Amino acid sequence: MYAGQSVTLKMADSGIAELILDANGASVNVLNAHLQDELGQALAALGTRADVRGLLIYSAKPAFVLGADITEFTELFGMQAADISRWAGKVHGLFNTIEKLPYPTVAAVNGMALGGGLELSLAADFRVADKAAKLGLPEVTLGICPGWGGTVRLSRLVGAEAALGWMLSGKPVKAAQALTQGGLDAAVEADQLLDTARTLLKEAMAGERDYLANRLRKQAALDNNAATAAAMESLKQTLGKGLDVRYPAAPAILATVTSAMTEDFHKALAMEAKTFGELASGVEAKNLVGLFLNDQYLKRETKRWAKQAHPVAKAAVLGAGIMGGGIGYQAALNGTPMLMKDINQEALDLGMSHAGSILDRSISKGRMTEAGKEKVLSGIHPTLTYEGFTEVDYVVEAVVERLDVKRSVLAEVEHKVPDSAIVATNTSTISIDLLAEHLQRPDKFCGMHFFNPVHAMQLVEVIRGSQTSDETVATTVAFAAAMGKTPIVVNDCPGFLVxxxxxxxxxxxxxxxxxxxxxxxxxxxxxxxxxxxxxxxxxxxxxxxxxxxxxxxxxxxxxxxxxxxxxxxxxxxxxxxxxxxxxxxxxxxxxxxxxxxxxxxxxxxxxxxxxxxxxxxxxxxxxxxxxxxxxxxxxxxxxxxxxxxxxxxxxxxxxxxxxxxxxxxxxxxxxxxxxxxxxxxxxxxxxxxxxxxxxxxxxxxxxxxxxxxxxx
Structure with a gap:
């Protein structure tokens, strides 16, 4: 029926057409301009067939669709608000075409459906997801609102309060929650996903499921009466508390959803498009999209460095206390066992206590179990001696911020580790070249500057001295990333970058x-x-x-x-x-x-x-x-x-x-x-x-x- 580079449309049995999302040469599907164009062509081809009685939409990738192509936003967001609104309206037209088809439609959601991907699935009459799937509308994190029908369809499907919970947080929800709230019609094991979706579609085709009633649920407005007005005002007051007006997307989403709930479906879509255009043309959205792209750039740089890195199977930190305990915790949490050495037992106790207190807070928030805590703590080995240092691949020095003390400790540890091991300093200000002056292997020395508190601060400055090798930088970058941090490479100078x-x-x-x-x-x-x-x-x-x-x-x-x-x-x-x-x-x-x-x-x-x-x-x-x-x-x-x-x-x-x-x-x-x-x-x-x-x-x-x- 239709075969493009990202979209394929084919006939299966029983009058079912299958629309398959499978971007050629990409690991994931994103709703970029190319995929949108092919989706339009596929729908046009579908409209010429009289033998189609149902449509199944699914992905051949490990995830359904991961939203729009953010790289296209830079040029788009330079346009005027009205032009951006019209752009959103074109995608509304595509999704409306799916929703107007004269037969039932089912979206089979695997992996993740985010942003425009979720909005595409919402255009279908039914949604089936695998139990491990996550669904979300993260647009608020980019300073915008959902722009392809998400504010309208989701809020009418699951209710304004639940939908706003998704949109204002921007966090994906698990399939089980989406099912409970009404965003899904079924959640099954991954290997049953397509079979279940086909069965559901056949039931709808046979009249056993009322697909038109489902369609109406996503479009019907609330009665415009005093009770509705009071409910929407209550939501605005309750959910509006604590919203930061310097980030205008969340207040705009709240205002748009609560205002549109009593409006005709197409007018509500127009209201969404208008809000999207106003937000997308604002400086905050440009900045937040810029940060997203910056973050992607850092990830690419980390991968580039990692190609030259040597693996770190075992590490050590010199100097315990709060900083050493934090570094030990971060390494052990992410699977790298770490020796934590100090000359003072009280410092070691403080380091272990600090790591334990971080884990206790995670337990109190439901993010960690007691068994998990014990496993992490067992990966930190406090010691007053250098026993075991002959087996480490990496050492982080985190003693007092004094040049003489650091020089002494660094010179000492260099003789306790293998020649292949990298020694780094956690100094926040002292020159890497000054610290390297008396080292035997300055090429295997660099700065690895963690920020306090270590568990909460994402950045690690990787500081290159004049003699630091690329291999040392690469291994440090990879080690920082393996610890769950974001490394940035900087050259040596007083204070480095931050x-x-x-x-x-x-x-x-x-x-x-x-x-x-x-x-x-x-x-x-x-x-x-x-x-x-x-x-x-x-x-x-x-x-x-x-x-x-x-x-x-x-x-x-x-x-x-x-x-x-x-x-x-x-x-x-x-x-x-x-x-x-x-x-x-x-x-x-x-x-x-x-x-x-x-x-x-x-x-x-x-x-x-x-x-x-x-x-x-x-x-x-x-x-x-x-x-x-x-x-x-x-x-x-x-x-x-x-x-x-x-x-x-x-x-x-x-x-x-x-x-x-x-x-x-x-x-x-x-x-x-x-x-x-x-x-x-x-x-x-x-x-x-x-x-x-x-x-x-x-x-x-x-x-x-x-x-x-x-x-x-």
């Missing part, structure tokens, strides 16, 4: 405080900008002792830019034994009140220091606070790219997203410059030039502003 761009941000913060801007106001402004916490709170979380140490490393490394006109407030706090959350006193005081409720309040120590040290009082707007905080960070990120510390704008931005919590909807520092426009960013920097060298454009940035070029 800390190097973080401390100009803190430098900007200190200048604002010394100009008389209240630190709590700065925190509030930057949290409103999108940061998970403001700079003062972040400093307390990191630890003021750690902050002062890292700040001095950066100041020594880049004295012209990162020196301070005014001595940092963090140094004054540290002199008074204020460590931040480590001892409950920093910019804020932390504790528990008489009712057992945790509190965070302005500390008396910082109030006294500010009263003594701050002599200036500057009138400044919230927008100017954002500029003075963000310009140093963004410019330093651009310098890291110019100096080849990081290989691409993609890796630079993803480092900030994953390592610092840079606001995702803003896309990263370099995409933030692109969104502002390099000319406007340059004008902002020039307006604050009196703040010092951190606010001075590089020659490349000046040229970019003049030419209109972008990072992406």
């Amino acid at each position: 800390n190097r761009v973080l401390f100009p941000y803190f430098n900007g913060f200190n200048r604002l405080v010394m100009d008389g801007v209240d630190f709590e106001r700065i925190d509030q402004v930057m949290e409103q900008f999108g940061w998970p916490m403001g700079p003062a709170y972040l400093a307390d979380v990191i630890g003021l002792d750690t902050m002062v140490h890292a700040d001095k490393v950066l100041e020594d490394g880049f004295p012209e830019r990162m020196g301070h006109d005014d001595r940092p407030i963090i140094e004054s706090l540290l002199e008074q034994d204020a460590l931040g959350q480590k001892n409950g006193v920093g910019f804020y005081e932390y504790g528990t009140d008489e009712h057992g409720k945790r509190y965070k309040r302005r500390s008396e120590k910082v109030a006294a220091i500010l009263e003594q040290r701050v002599t200036r009082s500057t009138e400044i707007t919230d927008a100017e606070i954002v500029e003075r905080m963000m310009i140093p960070m963004c410019l330093e990120t651009a310098r890291c790219l110019e100096e080849h510390i990081v290989a691409s704008a993609t890796e630079a931005d993803m480092g900030l997203i994953l390592g610092l919590g840079f606001p995702r909807f803003r896309g990263g520092a370099l995409r933030y410059i692109d969104n502002l426009g390099a000319n406007l960013f340059a004008a902002q920097a020039d307006a604050h030039a009196e703040c010092g060298p951190l606010y001075c454009l590089t020659d490349d940035m000046r040229a970019m502003a003049e030419s209109g070029k972008t990072f992406y």
